[in-house]
Amino acid sequence: MVVPTDVQAAFIAAAFFADVGASSIEAAWKESPERLERVYQRFRFRAVAYPAAFVGPSATLFLLGWPAWESQYWSARFETTGGRPFDAGLFALFLLLLFIGGWFGNRIGFRWVVSGARKKLRALYLSVLLMTVGIVLVQWPAPIRLGGYEAFRRDPSSLPYIWQDGTFFIAFCAISAYCVVPLVVWFLLIRRSAKEGSPSG
Numbered sequence: 001m002v003v004p005t006d007v008q009a010a011f012i013a014a015a016f017f018a019d020v021g022a023s024s025i026e027a028a029w030k031e032s033p034e035r036l037e038r039v040y041q042r043f044r045f046r047a048v049a050y051p052a053a054f055v056g057p058s059a060t061l062f063l064l065g066w067p068a069w070e071s072q073y074w075s076a077r078f079e080t081t082g083g084r085p086f087d088a089g090l091f092a093l094f095l096l097l098l099f100i101g102g103w104f105g106n107r108i109g110f111r112w113v114v115s116g117a118r119k120k121l122r123a124l125y126l127s128v129l130l131m132t133v134g135i136v137l138v139q140w141p142a143p144i145r146l147g148g149y150e151a152f153r154r155d156p157s158s159l160p161y162i163w164q165d166g167t168f169f170i171a172f173c174a175i176s177a178y179c180v181v182p183l184v185v186w187f188l189l190i191r192r193s194a195k196e197g198s199p200s201g
Contacts, residue, residue, distance in 0.1 A: 002059075002062070002069070002070055002071070002072050002143070003059060003063070003070055003071045003072065003074075003078070003094055004071070004072050004074060004135050004136070004139070005132050005135065005136060006051075006055050006059055006094070006098060007094070007097045007098055007100075007101040008101065008128050008129070008131070008132040009055065009101075009132070010047075010050060010051040010055060010098050010099075010101035010102040010105065011101040011102065011104060011105035011125070011128060012105065012125045012128055012129055012132075013047075013050055013102070013105065013183060014043075014046070014047035014050070014101075014102045014103070014104075014105030014106040014109060015105040015106070015108065015109040015121060015124065015125040016109075016125055017043060017046055017047065017106070017109070017186060017187070017190055018043060018105075018106060018109025018110050018112075018113050018121070019109060019113065019118060019121055019122060019125070020187060020190045020191055020194065021039075021043065021113075021190040021191075021193065021194050022113045022118055022194065023194040023195075024039060024190070024193050024194045025039055025040075025043075025110060025113045025114060026113065026114070029114050036114075040110055043106050043109075043110060044103070044106050044107075046106075046186055047102040047103060047105060047106030048099055048102050048103055048106075050102055050182065050183070050186075051098035051099055051101065051102045052098075052099065053182075054178060054179050054182055055098055055179060056095050056098050058175045058178060058179055059094070059095075059098075060091075060095075061171065061175065062171075062175070063078060063091060065168075065171070066146065066168060067079045067081075068147065068148050068149040068152060069142070069145075069146050069147075069162070069168075071149075072136075072139045072142040072143065073139060073142050073149055073152040073153065074139070075090075075149070076149040076150065077090055078090065078091070078149075079148065079149055105125070108121070108124070109121055109125075141156050141157075142156070143162075144161055144162055145157075145159040145160070145161065145162070146159055146160055146161070146162045146164075146165050146168055147159035147160070
């Protein structure tokens, strides 16, 4: 999880959940507006809880500990937040965008499922995924090199690999698991509920 990809990840996760739970959403839509609203609230909760409880705190930890790596060396501003409200404000804006990304992914996912546009929804979130992969590749080898902004700009190959710093790598593995496990659990719950034709659990 890094700043240039996290907003898209929040959007993709929310839209994907709506796609996976389409049969539950469609069943609720056919039954009554009240049931549809209850199902929508469950999906919306996940969509905003994921960036709020998992991605946001994880990004905060890395931005405080390794700001250049977390921002993938896009700007030195993430390393100079002390006493600089504008630079610090970039991170505040990022956290706000995380919430908006999750909310919007759920909103558009829900609407397109109800309107029968699941193929369009899949094309959208897969396009966002491909764009995000492109962003990562443009900055390569940023994801696997650990250091400061200026050092990376001078010579990325002079920086150690992320697995050569024990503290960072342990944190990276633990936080990655922390962010992935809820996605897997929610995916399984949503898919099971969709198969049963019940509101998503």
